[in-house]
Amino acid sequence: MGRRMPAVAGAFYPSSPESLRMEIENCFLHRIGPRRLPRKVEGEKRPPFLIAPHAGYVYSGPVAAHGYLQLEDRAKPEVVVVLGPNHYGVGSSVSVYPEGEWVTPLGSVEIDSKLAMKLADLSDVFTLDELSHVREHSIEVQIPFLQYVLGEFKLVPICILDQGLETCVKVGRALAEALKGYENFLVVASTDLTHYEPDEIAKRKDELALEKVINLDVEGLYEVILRHDISMCGYGPVAAVLEASKGLGAQKAQILKHATSGDVTGDRSAVVGYASVKIELES
Structure with a gap:
């Protein structure tokens, strides 16, 4: 039985439970965040699919909070699937954490x-x-937010090294098929957007990619990333989630918040873009 210990606690987010809870609440209350805490009340509506950023909480946490706020007043998911890119080049092309x-x-x-x-x-x-x-942070940074909002849940982490179109379409279609056996589930794609460009350029490039995301246009996303040299690190997980959502009846995505690290720090010379996106499924 595997036991995966945190790799970036104390770096991307606080390592003590009290400080971590406080940091998450600060993300929800932040001027760039939703400015309120989520109501921890269950409802009947199915959870949406989400796209969330994965930088340090001080930078991207307020944007991520917009997505996790969407889990209030929703049915409790039987399972949460989080897909993230493999930043380190270690392991298999598409890795599912097996057990533990x-x-x-x-x-x-x-x-x-x-x-x-x-x-x-x-x-x-x-x-x-x-x-x-073992070392990958893109999935890990989503887990404390999920714990804060959902409490206990079951998890399937999927780490994607091969972000090619064919591979990620296969991932999305298989995921849609596998989830048909569940009444309520949550799927999260973890990605940051444009990296280390001036704020104005980064936001313009981000918007080109997000336009394809809104329309669940998987092939269009790959085309625009290539054509405009958009350094979106988790385009493969996003593509897989778009494909899975379409397989489960989704029609459209909605941008909840788009910002950059410059909106947080005030330094707009070289920023990273972040977005929270939701995709509603038919109830």
């Missing part, structure tokens, strides 16, 4: 080994692999 638990300062989260196995059975695009996840 992920640990954060807020506690441990059980891996849904049944869904992990189902994905591996559905498509050979997936490898059951822990190695890809």
